[in-house]
Amino acid sequence: MKHLIISAITLLLVHFSSFGQDLSPYIKVGESSNSIQEVSDKVIQTLKDNSFTVLGAYNPSNKSTLKVIAFTRNDLKNTVIKVKDRGALGAVMKIGLVAKGDKIIISYTNPDYLLRAYLPTTYNTYKSQFEKFSSDLKITLSSLGDEFKPFGGSVQADKLGNYHYKIMMPYFTDPIELAEFSSFKEGLNMITNNLKANKGNTKEVFRLVYEKEEVAVFGVGLQSKENGESYFLPKIGEDHVAALPYEIILQGKEATMLHGKYRIALHWPELTMGTFMKIMSTPGDIEDALEALCKQSDI
Numbered sequence: 001m002k003h004l005i006i007s008a009i010t011l012l013l014v015h016f017s018s019f020g021q022d023l024s025p026y027i028k029v030g031e032s033s034n035s036i037q038e039v040s041d042k043v044i045q046t047l048k049d050n051s052f053t054v055l056g057a058y059n060p061s062n063k064s065t066l067k068v069i070a071f072t073r074n075d076l077k078n079t080v081i082k083v084k085d086r087g088a089l090g091a092v093m094k095i096g097l098v099a100k101g102d103k104i105i106i107s108y109t110n111p112d113y114l115l116r117a118y119l120p121t122t123y124n125t126y127k128s129q130f131e132k133f134s135s136d137l138k139i140t141l142s143s144l145g146d147e148f149k150p151f152g153g154s155v156q157a158d159k160l161g162n163y164h165y166k167i168m169m170p171y172f173t174d175p176i177e178l179a180e181f182s183s184f185k186e187g188l189n190m191i192t193n194n195l196k197a198n199k200g201n202t203k204e205v206f207r208l209v210y211e212k213e214e215v216a217v218f219g220v221g222l223q224s225k226e227n228g229e230s231y232f233l234p235k236i237g238e239d240h241v242a243a244l245p246y247e248i249i250l251q252g253k254e255a256t257m258l259h260g261k262y263r264i265a266l267h268w269p270e271l272t273m274g275t276f277m278k279i280m281s282t283p284g285d286i287e288d289a290l291e292a293l294c295k296q297s298d299i
Helices: 002-019 036-049 074-080 087-091 111-118 123-141 157-162 184-196 229-236 238-243 260-267 273-278 282-292
Strands: 026-032 053-058 066-072 093-100 103-109 149-151 176-180 202-210 215-222 246-251 254-257
Touching (some): 036 093, 066 202, 074 123, 087 215, 087 246, 093 238, 103 111, 184 254, 229 238, 229 282, 260 282
Antiparallel strands (some): 026 103, 026 149, 053 066, 093 103, 202 215
């Protein structure tokens, strides 16, 4: 009986510690004295050697001191697509590289953080699969560093599914509709062609297409010097570079994006209102750029 009581108390403590746990959007792997290209090559090869799929890479703000590598794995990709309300956004994780002095800082998006936010009502259904993905990713990246320190602010785990920055600010469930097409194929072709043409100073970083489910996620680099990454990233923090690129998700005939006031806040949860005000135009600028990719190009 005594052992049963102790076991029950232990389970309760584990449950409540998890319930109130703070999670951060990023995890620092470590630092390297190699060049950013050498580190990037090693990251990509390490991911490939451990059954992860690299979807694309680029230099945010067109800066050689910043690099992002987008990747997924079949189990994650095939699980999140079961969630109809934009679950595919959770399929793509990113590794960020930032050159500081003679060191390259290596970090990645925390799957436990993002998946709780992007699958607000179904995370617990697939929790064991997501925890295995997160654990395997950590083991894979351990050859690149041994710090694994969370950073970038924090949000209580149980609040991520209903996250918003401040009162009256948008939630995950308040996406912006960019366009409605006559078919999934039309939408896929139009966005593809506009990205190939670099319409609106954009760049395709990655795409993930589920043909059967008629879902596609595009990672879009925002290359305008006036109002793209070069404008807003230095103001809110380049250490969070793994937040990029921004996404368009096409589901059936409809293309949407996460509201900038939600997505930026989610990836920079420690932003003060004063700093947020410095990029007041950015959510609208991003919407304009992504909306342009969903329209017929002018002839």
